[in-house]
Amino acid sequence: MNNDRRSVLQMLSDGKINADEAERLLSALDRTDAPAAAGAVRSTVGHNGTPKYLRVTVDADVPGEGGPTKVNVRVPMALLRAGVRLTSLIPPAARDQVNAELAKNGVPFDIGQLKPENLDELIQHLDELTVDVDAPDARVRVFCE
Secondary structure, eight states: OHHHHHHHHHHHTTTSHHHHHHHHHHHHHHHHHEEEETOOOOSSOOOSSSSEEEEEEEEEEEEEEEEOOOEEEEEEEHHHHHHHHHHSSSSSHHHHHHHHHHHHHTTTOOOOGGGGGHHHHHHHGGGGOOOOOOOOTTEEEEEEO
């Protein structure tokens, strides 16, 4: 247990803060400790150290394609989190159809299991992501900033 956590628990036991305040403080410590523990150094981060954008870049120069191809997508994390929350509003019948189509196309994924905490875990482990590209003249990067 680190000193910050110990201090929060001590303040709680001394009656200086209530249980809700202690929970918020411990959650804030968890959010700030996770990126540091992963060794992630990011240039564009939010006020609490979390990444603000999911970035996908593609640089390819495939012969016969008419020149170089460049793709640069920057998606705000707030949009991703909102989308994850919206999955709870999908009617069960539609969710089953989406899952069936995903499975039919070789993606065994249940969108009903998509939760905000899963997205946070994915973001924390995104530094470990590897993307394989079939073309030797192409570079694909997926990362958070």
